[in-house]
Amino acid sequence: MSEELPQQLSEGRRSATAASLADGEWHRLHRASPLLKGGIALIAILGVVITNMRERLIQAFVPQYTEGGDPVDFVFEGGLVGWALLAVAIVLVALLIGFWASWRMHTFRITEEVVEVRSGIVFRTHRRARLDRIQGINIARPFIPRLFGAARLEISQAGQDANVQLAYLGSTAADELRREILRLASGTREQREARIADASGGSLLETRVGEFLAPELDPDEAPPESIVRIGIGRLIGSVLLSTSTLVLIGGAVAIIVVVITTDEWGFLFGLVPAVIGFGSYWIQRFTRTLRYSIAGTRDGVRVGYGLLSTTNETLPPGRIHSVVVDQPLLWRAAGWWEIKVNRASQATAQNASAAVANTTILPVGDHQDVMNVLRLLLPDLTDLDSVRLIEAGMAPHGRSGDGFVNSPRRAAWLRWFSWRRNGFAVTMDAFFLRRGAVWRELVIVPAPRVQSTSIEQGPLGRMTRLATVHLHTVAGPITARLGAVDVDAASAFFAETAGLLVDAAARDRSHRWGASDSSAESDTDSPVTPMSSADSAATPAEAHVEPRREEGPGL
Amino acid sequence: MTTHLDPPGIQWRRVSSKYIAAELLSGVLFWGVVIAVALVLYLLVDVEWAIWVVWGALAFLVLGAIFTARQVRAYGYQLRDDDLVVRRGIMFLRVVSVPYGRMQLVDINRGPLMRWLGLSELKFVTAAAASAVVIPGLPEFEAEALRDRLVELAESRRAGL
Numbered sequence: 001m002s003e004e005l006p007q008q009l010s011e012g013r014r015s016a017t018a019a020s021l022a023d024g025e026w027h028r029l030h031r032a033s034p035l036l037k038g039g040i041a042l043i044a045i046l047g048v049v050i051t052n053m054r055e056r057l058i059q060a061f062v063p064q065y066t067e068g069g070d071p072v073d074f075v076f077e078g079g080l081v082g083w084a085l086l087a088v089a090i091v092l093v094a095l096l097i098g099f100w101a102s103w104r105m106h107t108f109r110i111t112e113e114v115v116e117v118r119s120g121i122v123f124r125t126h127r128r129a130r131l132d133r134i135q136g137i138n139i140a141r142p143f144i145p146r147l148f149g150a151a152r153l154e155i156s157q158a159g160q161d162a163n164v165q166l167a168y169l170g171s172t173a174a175d176e177l178r179r180e181i182l183r184l185a186s187g188t189r190e191q192r193e194a195r196i197a198d199a200s201g202g203s204l205l206e207t208r209v210g211e212f213l214a215p216e217l218d219p220d221e222a223p224p225e226s227i228v229r230i231g232i233g234r235l236i237g238s239v240l241l242s243t244s245t246l247v248l249i250g251g252a253v254a255i256i257v258v259v260i261t262t263d264e265w266g267f268l269f270g271l272v273p274a275v276i277g278f279g280s281y282w283i284q285r286f287t288r289t290l291r292y293s294i295a296g297t298r299d300g301v302r303v304g305y306g307l308l309s310t311t312n313e314t315l316p317p318g319r320i321h322s323v324v325v326d327q328p329l330l331w332r333a334a335g336w337w338e339i340k341v342n343r344a345s346q347a348t349a350q351n352a353s354a355a356v357a358n359t360t361i362l363p364v365g366d367h368q369d370v371m372n373v374l375r376l377l378l379p380d381l382t383d384l385d386s387v388r389l390i391e392a393g394m395a396p397h398g399r400s401g402d403g404f405v406n407s408p409r410r411a412a413w414l415r416w417f418s419w420r421r422n423g424f425a426v427t428m429d430a431f432f433l434r435r436g437a438v439w440r441e442l443v444i445v446p447a448p449r450v451q452s453t454s455i456e457q458g459p460l461g462r463m464t465r466l467a468t469v470h471l472h473t474v475a476g477p478i479t480a481r482l483g484a485v486d487v488d489a490a491s492a493f494f495a496e497t498a499g500l501l502v503d504a505a506a507r508d509r510s511h512r513w514g515a516s517d518s519s520a521e522s523d524t525d526s527p528v529t530p531m532s533s534a535d536s537a538a539t540p541a542e543a544h545v546e547p548r549r550e551e552g553p554g555l
Numbered sequence: 556m557t558t559h560l561d562p563p564g565i566q567w568r569r570v571s572s573k574y575i576a577a578e579l580l581s582g583v584l585f586w587g588v589v590i591a592v593a594l595v596l597y598l599l600v601d602v603e604w605a606i607w608v609v610w611g612a613l614a615f616l617v618l619g620a621i622f623t624a625r626q627v628r629a630y631g632y633q634l635r636d637d638d639l640v641v642r643r644g645i646m647f648l649r650v651v652s653v654p655y656g657r658m659q660l661v662d663i664n665r666g667p668l669m670r671w672l673g674l675s676e677l678k679f680v681t682a683a684a685a686s687a688v689v690i691p692g693l694p695e696f697e698a699e700a701l702r703d704r705l706v707e708l709a710e711s712r713r714a715g716l
Contacts, residue, residue, distance in 0.1 A: 451683035452653035472683035502637040505714035
């Protein structure tokens with residue numbers, strides 16, 4: 001790989017088509033990127049600092065100037081107009097050069113195998129990510145960049161903050177680039193029909209407005225209608241009936257009791273920060289969930305959120321490590337559920353604004369919505385048996401013959417309320433864990449994603465002949481662990497699972513989800529071919545030298 | 556020791572009995588320091604309650620010594636056709652099965668005490684933190700042979716995440 005940049009680099013702007021951005025050459029981002037990434041904030045902060053510390057700054061640099069009078073007058077009277085203008089000009093030019101340099105040094109390229117980003121002026125970073133290991137591609141449009149018609153493309157990989165960011169690209173270029181990257185990653189050999197960019201001759205303003213109001217889901221790629229619609233009433237209801245409301249009410253009751261018993265009205269002020277805190281949480285959750293949409297595309301599920309700042313993310317097949325369908329207590333009357341997932345890409349708290357690891361897939365939905373979303377998330381589980389298991393998993397009680405292996409009666413010692421619901425079911429493709437009576441949960445773990453499994457028993461379990469089974473997946477909001485299972489059932493589960501995991505991993509082809517069977521064979525990356533073992537023992541360094549080689553399956 | 560949680564037909568390979576000595580020694584070192592500090596406090600600084608710390612530490616030391624041998628003998632592992640099975644614990648029993656293809660890396664750790672006794676700890680890391688597959692107290696050569704064998708098996712059965 002040569003360090004020389006070609007003289008003529010195309011920019012990630014609206015004019016550049018995606019095909020030319022994903023052609024394996026180095027490209028630059030949108031020209032306004034440094035400004036959008038923090039330049040505006042920097043200038044605003046500088047302005048605030050200068051206005052607040054005007055007197056002191058002037059004292060520091062121009063000691064002759066004495067207090068009183070307007071500095072502008074001083075400048076005029078002293079004949080210093082030229083110097084003042086020069087200083088301002090120097091600062092501006094320095095800023096512009098800095099922005100220009102950071103824009104110029106920030107390049108990316110997308111080849112058949114990897115996506116690479118180089119950035120930084122003094123501290124250079126170079127990040128390279130394999131395409132078949134993509135965990136999801138997110139397009140975020142924060143409010144101000146959105147006004148400028150720019151979008152941030154985030155390619156998440158497995159690991160903490162292991163994402164490749166392209167900030168910023170032109171809005172349409174980002175959409176097309178995502179489609180192109182997903183095509184390359186999917187392993188489809190045939191070129192998909194390139195969409196003819198609508199070269200409408202409208203004014204700049206018209207295209208901006210068009211982009212701003214454009215639906216979150218590209219109508220050409222996804223069915224235009226989201227399969228779930230969250231009405232404003234349901235959204236408000238779901239936020240107000242959340243568990244945090246219970247906590248707030250509990251706190252309020254406690255404080256009122258304290259006030260009444262001690263007659264100290266001052267305690268009431270303790271409520272103020274709590275109300276402010278919960279209020280902002282509610283509003284944040286509310287605005288985030290506005291304009292929620294979810295739809296299936298050829299390259300996975302696409303989930304969109306947000307009113308002013310929007311994000312929408314495509315999760316390719318096989319990137320969801322476990323799914324939970326749960327129902328907080330207060331939602332039961334309304335029959336609402338939420339769906340969360342475990343994903344291999346995680347964001348730390350500092351980087352949470354990047355909204356990478358978005359684990360809530362369905363913020364609130366009724367029974368039918370849940371079934372629709374699950375069909376998208378887990379396309380393997382659409383057969384009648386699986387659907388029946390999902391239905392049984394959401395039922396209030398377990399019954400004999402519902403497909404689940406339920407806990408025995410003696411489990412009531414350990415699971416006072418939920419022993420009737422506590423149970424598991426196993427199919428060829430997935431594990432189902434049903435638990436919780438107050439907070440009902442159904443955990444579904446696709447078999448190819450389970451890393452390992454364990455069975456545990458403590459002293460209490462020994463006394464009651466119960467055990468705990470645990471399916472280990474990547475970290476996330478879900479722990480696929482089921483306690484108080486009959487010890488013989490648990491042993492049988494453990495024995496069966498060990499074989500099932502190996503088979504499921506061998507059958508799994510989702511790392512190149514678009515590759516047809518014939519091309520998958522020619523890829524020589526079958527996960528169970530011992531022949532390739534010598535080859536694939538390559539160290540990462542070797543893989544860098546020769547990025548074209550097909551390695552083992554992706555994440 | 557076989558209990559009914561063990562998979563049928565399994566032949567556990569045990570860890571070195573030298574590991575009992577290592578565990579005992581590290582227990583004695585830890586509680587010895589606690590007892591020494593508490594005794595100093597009690598005898599020289601006249602802190603009344605420090606004597607209870609001494610008794611407590613002694614009790615822990617004795618209890619630990621009683622259970623250590625059984626605990627170490629409760630560790631077991633076996634390489635089956637497609638997965639590694641590891642068990643541990645008497646009071647809190649845990650058996651974990653991890654397919655070879657799920658390996659991300661294998662660690663071998665050696666503390667100063669363990670190095671002196673010629674022992675190593677082998678850690679099989681998967682993408683799930685919950686897996687926690689650790690086999691302590693293996694003789695050095697055995698740990699290294701096991702590591703190479705595991706890497707070899709993992710390569711022939713590669714699986715994704």
